[in-house]
Amino acid sequence: MSGGSLRRPRRGRSTGRSFLRSCPPPAGAGEPTDLPAADRARVLGGLSDDALLAAMGGAGSKAALWELFQRHGAAVHRLGCLFVSSSEEVDRLVENVFVTLARRSGQLEDDVENVRLGLLAMAWRRIRPNTDGVPCSPLAPAGGARSPTDAAAIARLRGLASGDRGALALTVLAAASLTDVAIVLEADRRAVGARLCAGLRTLDARREPAAP
Numbered sequence: 001m002s003g004g005s006l007r008r009p010r011r012g013r014s015t016g017r018s019f020l021r022s023c024p025p026p027a028g029a030g031e032p033t034d035l036p037a038a039d040r041a042r043v044l045g046g047l048s049d050d051a052l053l054a055a056m057g058g059a060g061s062k063a064a065l066w067e068l069f070q071r072h073g074a075a076v077h078r079l080g081c082l083f084v085s086s087s088e089e090v091d092r093l094v095e096n097v098f099v100t101l102a103r104r105s106g107q108l109e110d111d112v113e114n115v116r117l118g119l120l121a122m123a124w125r126r127i128r129p130n131t132d133g134v135p136c137s138p139l140a141p142a143g144g145a146r147s148p149t150d151a152a153a154i155a156r157l158r159g160l161a162s163g164d165r166g167a168l169a170l171t172v173l174a175a176a177s178l179t180d181v182a183i184v185l186e187a188d189r190r191a192v193g194a195r196l197c198a199g200l201r202t203l204d205a206r207r208e209p210a211a212p
Contacts, residue, residue, distance in 0.1 A: 049115035056106030065102050072116045073098065075173045076123045082157050082165055083127045097122045112183060117174035121184040124166065156206055160199050167195035168203075 047055070047064075049071065055064040076097050080090035097119055101108070108118035109125065157165055163185075170181045171192075178196070182189040 053106035053108070053115065056102065061102070061105070064106070065098060068101070068115070068119075069098055072119050075116055076119055079120055079123050079169050079173060080127065081154050082169055083162070093123055093126060096126060110184060112176075112180045114174050114176050114180055117170065117176045117180055117184065120170055120174055124170065124184055156203065159206070160202055164195050164199035164202065167192050168199035171196055 047067070049068065052064045052068050055061065073094055076094050077090060080093040084090055084093060100122060101119070108115070108122070110118050110121040112118050112121065157169070160168070166185060167181060170176060170184060171178070174180075178189050178192050182192045185192055187195075
């Protein structure tokens with residue numbers, strides 16, 4: 001399946017897909033103190049994700065971790081919203097992923113080229129024991145949704161079977177290849193493609209009608 005199919009014109013609103021594609025920086029975490037804010041923006045802002053991972057073994061490790069959190073924390077949060085049972089568990093999941101990354105001095109747990117996918121894979125490994133292949137119940141309270149649109153998107157996506165939901169979320173959140181997603185899901189590439197198509201078809205069938 002080509003990436004173009006994810007960008008085809010819409011007949012109405014697909015809030016589920018929009019929710020996955022839009023990942024604003026998360027709020028509520030303390031900033032690091034080992035590098036002043038102005039220097040952090042100047043020094044770290046232009047570094048690649050791989051360079052930030054490498055920097056986590058040195059003196060600027062807290063600042064590098066913060067920069068990675070700013071870039072990818074919301075994606076991990078959104079993945080959690082689709083699987084776990086409460087907003088508190090979503091927050092614990094995000095914290096666990098980045099604390100683990102710090103303890104591993106920037107070493108991801110999976111051999112994937114996409115750093116965001118590597119972080120999502122860490123979250124997936126912690127979520128996976130709680131997935132059962134069926135749609136999720138509603139997330140309460142609101143699953144960390146920031147707006148009614150987000151809440152509606154979470155509800156739609158949680159209505160997908162967990163395998164379809166996982167393939168869709170990992171592919172879109174990380175802009176990842178089917179090959180890399182298959183590594184994370186420990187599945188055949190074609191099976192992942194089938195899951196992705198099934199999830200998109202279901203979302204399209206549930207799409208809100210276009211406004212008159």
